[in-house]
Amino acid sequence: MSEGQAGDEGEWLALCQLDDIVPKTAKHFDTGAGGIGVFRFEDGRLFAIEDRCPHAYALLTFGLMDAAKESVMCPLHGWRISLTDGEVKFPAESCMGVRTYEVRVRDGQVEMRAEPKTKPAENMPEGLAG
Numbered sequence: 009m010s011e012g013q014a015g016d017e018g019e020w021l022a023l024c025q026l027d028d029i030v031p032k033t034a035k036h037f038d039t040g041a042g043g044i045g046v047f048r049f050e051d052g053r054l055f056a057i058e059d060r061c062p063h064a065y066a067l068l069t070f071g072l073m074d075a076a077k078e079s080v081m082c083p084l085h086g087w088r089i090s091l092t093d094g095e096v097k098f099p100a101e102s103c104m105g106v107r108t109y110e111v112r113v114r115d116g117q118v119e120m121r122a123e124p125k126t127k128p129a130e131n132m133p134e135g136l137a138g
C-alpha cells in the first residue's frame with residue numbers, strides 16, 4: 009500500500025489496482041485504518057468495510073457476498089453484514105456492526121477514504137460507545 013494522499017476531500021489510501029480484485033470476490037488490506045475488506049461485484053460496485061465480524065472477529069472477506077442485498081455473510085456463524093452501512097442485518101438488527109469507508113477507482117487504482125463513512129458506535133446507546 010502506498011502512502012495516503014491528502015486533498016480537499018480528505019485523506020485517501022491507495023490499496024491496489026482494480027484488476028487485483030477479481031469480480032465477485034473480496035480482498036483484505038492492512039491499512040493505517042486497520043484491516044479493511046474491499047468487495048467487488050460483477051457489475052462494478054465496490055465496497056470497503058472493516059474486515060472483522062462484530063460477533064467473533066472472523067474475516068468477512070472469506071464470507072459469502074450477496075449482490076442483491078449488498079451484504080456479506082460471515083463464514084463462521086452466518087451473520088449477515090450490510091456492505092453499505094456496516095450494520096448487522098441477520099440474525100437481528102443490533103447496535104453491533106462494522107465501519108464502512110468510501111471507495112473509488114482513480115486511474116485504475118482502488119482507493120479508500122481514511123475516515124470512516126459510518127461507524128457502528130454512532131448507533132450504540134449512550135455509555136456503550138468506546
Ligand code: FES
Pocket residue numbers: 061062063064065066082083084085086087
Ligand atoms: S464470527 Fe461472524 S458470525 Fe460469528
